[in-house]
Amino acid sequence: MGYTLNFAAVWRSFDDLLLGLGLSLVLAFGAILMGAVIGLGVAFALMAKNRLVKRPAAIYVSIIRNTPILVLVLFTYFALPQLGVRLGKIESFVFTLAVYSGAYLAEVFRSGLLSIPPGLREAGLAIGLTETQIRTSIIAPLMFRNILPSLSSTIISLFKDTSLAAAIAVPELTFETRKINVETFRVIETWMVASCLYVFTCSTLAALMRALERRLALPR
Amino acid sequence: MSENLLEIRGLHKSYGNVEVLKGVDCTMKQGDVVSIIGSSGSGKTTMLRCINMLEEFQGGSISIDGEEIGYEMAGAQRRRKREKEIARQRALTGMAFQQFNLFPHMSAVGNVMLGLVKVKKMEKDAARTVSEKWLDRVGLLSRADHFPGQLSGGQQQRVAIARAIAMNPRLMLFDEVTSALDPELVNEVLQVIKSLAQDGMSMLLVTHEMRFAYEVSNRVIFMNQGLIGEEGNPRDMFHKPKSERLAEFLKTSSFA
Amino acid sequence: MDMAHFLDVLWLARWPILKGIGVTLSISFLAICCGTVLGVFVGLALTYSKAPLRWIVRGYTDFIRGTPVLVLVLASYYVLGTVGLDLGPFQAGILALAVFCSSHVGEIVRGALQAIPKGQTEAAKAIGLTFPQTFAYVLGPQALRQVVPAWVNTAAEMVKASTLLSIIGVAELLLRTQELISRTFMSLEFYFFAGFLYFIINYAIERLGRYVERKIMVPS
Numbered sequence: 001m002g003y004t005l006n007f008a009a010v011w012r013s014f015d016d017l018l019l020g021l022g023l024s025l026v027l028a029f030g031a032i033l034m035g036a037v038i039g040l041g042v043a044f045a046l047m048a049k050n051r052l053v054k055r056p057a058a059i060y061v062s063i064i065r066n067t068p069i070l071v072l073v074l075f076t077y078f079a080l081p082q083l084g085v086r087l088g089k090i091e092s093f094v095f096t097l098a099v100y101s102g103a104y105l106a107e108v109f110r111s112g113l114l115s116i117p118p119g120l121r122e123a124g125l126a127i128g129l130t131e132t133q134i135r136t137s138i139i140a141p142l143m144f145r146n147i148l149p150s151l152s153s154t155i156i157s158l159f160k161d162t163s164l165a166a167a168i169a170v171p172e173l174t175f176e177t178r179k180i181n182v183e184t185f186r187v188i189e190t191w192m193v194a195s196c197l198y199v200f201t202c203s204t205l206a207a208l209m210r211a212l213e214r215r216l217a218l219p220r
Numbered sequence: 221m222s223e224n225l226l227e228i229r230g231l232h233k234s235y236g237n238v239e240v241l242k243g244v245d246c247t248m249k250q251g252d253v254v255s256i257i258g259s260s261g262s263g264k265t266t267m268l269r270c271i272n273m274l275e276e277f278q279g280g281s282i283s284i285d286g287e288e289i290g291y292e293m294a295g296a297q298r299r300r301k302r303e304k305e306i307a308r309q310r311a312l313t314g315m316a317f318q319q320f321n322l323f324p325h326m327s328a329v330g331n332v333m334l335g336l337v338k339v340k341k342m343e344k345d346a347a348r349t350v351s352e353k354w355l356d357r358v359g360l361l362s363r364a365d366h367f368p369g370q371l372s373g374g375q376q377q378r379v380a381i382a383r384a385i386a387m388n389p390r391l392m393l394f395d396e397v398t399s400a401l402d403p404e405l406v407n408e409v410l411q412v413i414k415s416l417a418q419d420g421m422s423m424l425l426v427t428h429e430m431r432f433a434y435e436v437s438n439r440v441i442f443m444n445q446g447l448i449g450e451e452g453n454p455r456d457m458f459h460k461p462k463s464e465r466l467a468e469f470l471k472t473s474s475f476a
Numbered sequence: 477m478d479m480a481h482f483l484d485v486l487w488l489a490r491w492p493i494l495k496g497i498g499v500t501l502s503i504s505f506l507a508i509c510c511g512t513v514l515g516v517f518v519g520l521a522l523t524y525s526k527a528p529l530r531w532i533v534r535g536y537t538d539f540i541r542g543t544p545v546l547v548l549v550l551a552s553y554y555v556l557g558t559v560g561l562d563l564g565p566f567q568a569g570i571l572a573l574a575v576f577c578s579s580h581v582g583e584i585v586r587g588a589l590q591a592i593p594k595g596q597t598e599a600a601k602a603i604g605l606t607f608p609q610t611f612a613y614v615l616g617p618q619a620l621r622q623v624v625p626a627w628v629n630t631a632a633e634m635v636k637a638s639t640l641l642s643i644i645g646v647a648e649l650l651l652r653t654q655e656l657i658s659r660t661f662m663s664l665e666f667y668f669f670a671g672f673l674y675f676i677i678n679y680a681i682e683r684l685g686r687y688v689e690r691k692i693m694v695p696s
Contacts, residue, residue: 174546188555199543
């Protein structure tokens with residue numbers, strides 16, 4: 001097929017790829033931080049007894065989980081301005097990904113909360129702790145440990161989802177890759193390097209989360 | 221102001237339509253060791269949990285040292301006290317649970333210290349000293365820095381008892397503390413309770429260990445279908461039961 | 477926003493939209509079928525094959541799972557053309573989705589097979605079954621019950637991922653929607669409508685999955 005690999009052109013633009021990767025990470029972490037706040041609130045709402053609180057939360061989770069994220073991204077960026085909500089590309093994308101991740105994180109938090117035996121709350125009550133003290137000293141640290149494995153996979157898949165920002169021309173890794181591809185025509189090399197960057201970042205994130213898990217593991 | 225440590229009057233409790241406690245009256249004096257026996261579903265654990273406000277109750281009153289627990293009257297309206305107030309009242313009683321309920325992310329000494337630091341607002345160093353004293357008392361000072369996952373069931377339960385006692389409660393509540401333990405671990409826990417009783421600790425125990433109830437308590441309460449069926453000193457209760465129900469219950473239980 | 481006007485426009489646009497739905501469903505269906513067949517082999521190789529083959533397959537799944545689907549789609553589209561395999565965007569897109577699907581199905585199958593207690597294989601050996609018999613009568617049916625819920629989830633993921641093919645110009649539902657928007661400027665209405673259609677499709681898949689799950693549950 002007469003195609004010889006030549007990475008020189010890609011290396012010349014490697015800085016752009018790294019900047020793109022940096023922006024991808026920023027998008028992911030911005031979204032996760034906001035998404036965690038949404039997710040925690042929704043998780044409590046999902047477990048509420050009051051139907052007026054529970055139903056809306058369940059509907060939100062169901063809608064987000066069953067709608068393609070690309071549609072959500074385009075909707076926020078192109079359709080919301082019609083309603084007067086005009087956001088910049090990056091803000092718009094981070095906002096969408098936060099709302100999107102909120103639904104997934106809510107499920108993560110909810111199962112984390114459910115896995116804590118109710119007796120621990122009672123033991124806290126019995127020594128005179130208030131509900132707030134129980135939440136901060138007992139429930140939160142235990143839930144955080146419980147959810148680390150599923151939190152890790154949610155973070156990684158959100159990081160991968162940042163590639164969709166390319167669809168609204170946010171200059172993150174996928175967008176930069178496509179640009180270099182079009183400019184240099186070193187098609188195979190460009191996509192190879194880009195995928196390797198994604199794979200490398202994902203495995204680094206996974207390793208970091210595993211290290212955190214080991215650090216926080218309870219002796220037994 | 222009454223001289224009774226614990227005073228329960230007409231305690232009513234239902235779950236939906238099921239009435240679990242149908243008007244229980246019971247008093248305890250300082251230093252009393254009272255065992256509650258009875259078949260499962262008779263309401264004995266529920267009664268214990270009401271004293272610690274782990275269960276709401278719909279009628280009657282519970283007082284400790286004359287102070288009414290959990291509810292207050294606002295005009296003719298009976299309402300639950302504020303959470304802060306209830307938290308303070310809960311600390312008047314200590315509770316040990318069937319499932320130990322140690323906080324798995326804290327060491328043994330950390331478990332005992334938590335209430336001292338957060339509720340009693342003690343300095344960490346002072347709390348640690350007190351905690352170690354109580355761990356020593358239950359024979360586990362050498363395990364102070366072990367986590368619950370590294371302790372046997374019997375050891376976990378002894379830490380849980382130390383955690384409750386360290387709060388210096390007026391009354392200790394023991395809810396079937398040996399039921400979840402392997403038979404060979406039961407004794408070490410019972411020994412700890414017995415020695416606390418000998419030191420004059422007031423306690424109320426729900427237990428299935430009839431021999432232990434007989435030996436340790438100065439009064440036994442037999443609960444039957446949400447009411448107190450019979451009460452008295454252990455000798456009379458176990459050897460000369462007055463009611464048919466109690467005689468029947470003793471026959472099917474392990475007391476020989 | 478004028479509802480009657482929108483309904484008029486929608487009625488005029490019914491054929492492109494229906495065609496878009498058809499393309500979306502065929503993409504998803506083909507990708508799920510190919511991906512599942514490939515994925516079952518991947519799963520078997522991950523569980524039962526010997527060292528060199530297992531490493532290769534492990535590398536394949538890790539690489540695919542570490543790369544965003546959009547990158548797979550773009551890479552498949554651009555790279556295949558360069559190496560002389562002249563597939564259209566439709567085929568290139570399905571290939572990317574099938575590869576993505578196979579890595580997920582592979583992990584699901586591996587997880588299900590490894591979750592079966594060792595005693596099952598030993599018990600089967602003890603009554604004299606060969607390995608193929610053990611697999612056919614003991615391991616396979618047990619694994620299947622574990623696989624189905626996760627597999628249905630993956631199927632819904634594929635429908636959502638099919639939207640990414642709009643970026644390489646496959647005229648599926650989302651691209652049809654964007655074309656309509658560029659003619660009518662009714663972005664709010666049409667993105668909302670597209671999201672609604674995707675929701676219906678995925679919700680139906682989710683319901684179907686729950687139904688099947690109940691049907692095949694082992695009574696206990």
